[in-house]
Amino acid sequence: MKQILKNIRRALKEQADEKAIESFYRFFKENEFQKVRFYGVKTAAFHKIAKEQFAAVKDWPKEEVFSLCENLWESNYLEETSMACDWVYRFRNDFKPNDFALFESWIERYVHNWASCDVFCNHTIGTFLEMYPKHVTKLKKWAKSPNPWMRRAAAVSLIIPARKKLFHKEVFEVATILLHDTEDLVQKGYGWMLKAASESDQDAVFQYVMANKATMPRTALRYAIEKMPQSLKKEAMAKKTS
Numbered sequence: 001m002k003q004i005l006k007n008i009r010r011a012l013k014e015q016a017d018e019k020a021i022e023s024f025y026r027f028f029k030e031n032e033f034q035k036v037r038f039y040g041v042k043t044a045a046f047h048k049i050a051k052e053q054f055a056a057v058k059d060w061p062k063e064e065v066f067s068l069c070e071n072l073w074e075s076n077y078l079e080e081t082s083m084a085c086d087w088v089y090r091f092r093n094d095f096k097p098n099d100f101a102l103f104e105s106w107i108e109r110y111v112h113n114w115a116s117c118d119v120f121c122n123h124t125i126g127t128f129l130e131m132y133p134k135h136v137t138k139l140k141k142w143a144k145s146p147n148p149w150m151r152r153a154a155a156v157s158l159i160i161p162a163r164k165k166l167f168h169k170e171v172f173e174v175a176t177i178l179l180h181d182t183e184d185l186v187q188k189g190y191g192w193m194l195k196a197a198s199e200s201d202q203d204a205v206f207q208y209v210m211a212n213k214a215t216m217p218r219t220a221l222r223y224a225i226e227k228m229p230q231s232l233k234k235e236a237m238a239k240k241t242s
Contacts, residue, residue, distance in 0.1 A: 001068050008053050008072070012079050015045040024078070027115070035112035037077045050083050054090065062094045066102065073110040081110065085119045092127050100128060100135050107142075111149040114185055118156050125157040129167070136170050143177040151178060152189035159193055165200035172208055179216060191223025198227055209236050 021040035041049070057065050069084035088103075103125060111117045129136050142154035154174050161167050171193055178190040198205035209216065209224050213236060216224075225236045 001064070001071070004053070004056055004068060005071055007056070008049070008080070008083065011049045011053065012039045012041055012046075012077075015039070015041045015049065017042060035076055036116075037075075039077060039079050041079050046079055046082065050086050053083070054087055057087070058090075062091050065091060066099075070106070073106055076110070076112065078113070078115060081116045082119060085116070085124065088120075089123045089127070092124070092131075095128050095131055097132050097135070100132070100138070103128065104138075104142075107150055107153050108147060111153065114152065117149050117152050121153045121157040122159055125153070126160040129157065130161055133167070136167050139170060139174055140177060143174050148183045148186055151181060151183070151186045154178070155186070155189040155193040159196040162193060162197040163199050165197075168197055168201060168204065171197045172204075175208065179212060179220075181217075184219060187217045187220040188223055191220035194220075194224035195226050198224065202228060202232075206232055206236070 017040040019040070020042055021038045024038045024040065057068065060068075065087060069088055072080040072084040075081070103120075107117070107120070111120070136158075139154040139157060142150045145151055145154075155178060158167055158171050158174065162171050175190050175194055178186055181187055181190070194205050194208070205224060206228065209221060213221055221236065225233050228236070
């Protein structure tokens with residue numbers, strides 16, 4: 001495992017680009033800079049490295065690969081956490097119910113930026129929930145967490161299932177818990193979740209927005225109605241008159 005980690009880090013360093021690092025910082029807020037680091041590897045080069053390095057571990061037991069991924073998470077380098085997300089998702093056919101506790105702990109301990117949160121939760125957590133739907137109720141606990149990344153995770157984990165009209169009851173329950181959240185990235189997260197749900201049930205999302213628009217942050221509202229017809233957007237954005 002130590003040699004694999006060395007190989008990964010050597011390959012990433014060889015593709016490091018200072019200009020890419022500068023561009024990466026434009027996509028993150030200042031409070032995220034404290035815990036996220038970058039090699040500065042461009043997307044195409046990153047995917048090539050991830051694929052090449054995975055060849056060395058693809059036949060390992062799932063638990064060993066997950067242990068290796070935890071080492072990648074611990075580094076706080078965006079490229080390493082992205083590789084961990086990619087590799088864990090490649091083992092999705094081997095997910096078991098008890099993997100949820102490990103995935104939850106990774107979010108609590110290692111997610112410090114929106115990119116890692118979204119990549120991991122959209123794909124790994126979303127897929128896990130479709131496989132083991134009883135775990136979806138645990139997202140309501142995440143939505144009440146003092147950790148804003150857990151709260152965002154509660155919403156973005158439901159985005160892909162919501163597009164398939166899955167877990168719509170839980171979508172609205174999570175949205176209601178997060179309704180007045182003061183964190184901008186949490187507002188965007190649950191607004192995005194509602195937008196995804198609107199792709200399969202526009203009327204339900206529109207009715208929810210109309211019922212809550214008086215107190216819903218405008219950021220979340222705009223995200224939620226983004227894919228709706230202009231007439232519905234205008235109605236949702238209109239200020240209430242006496």
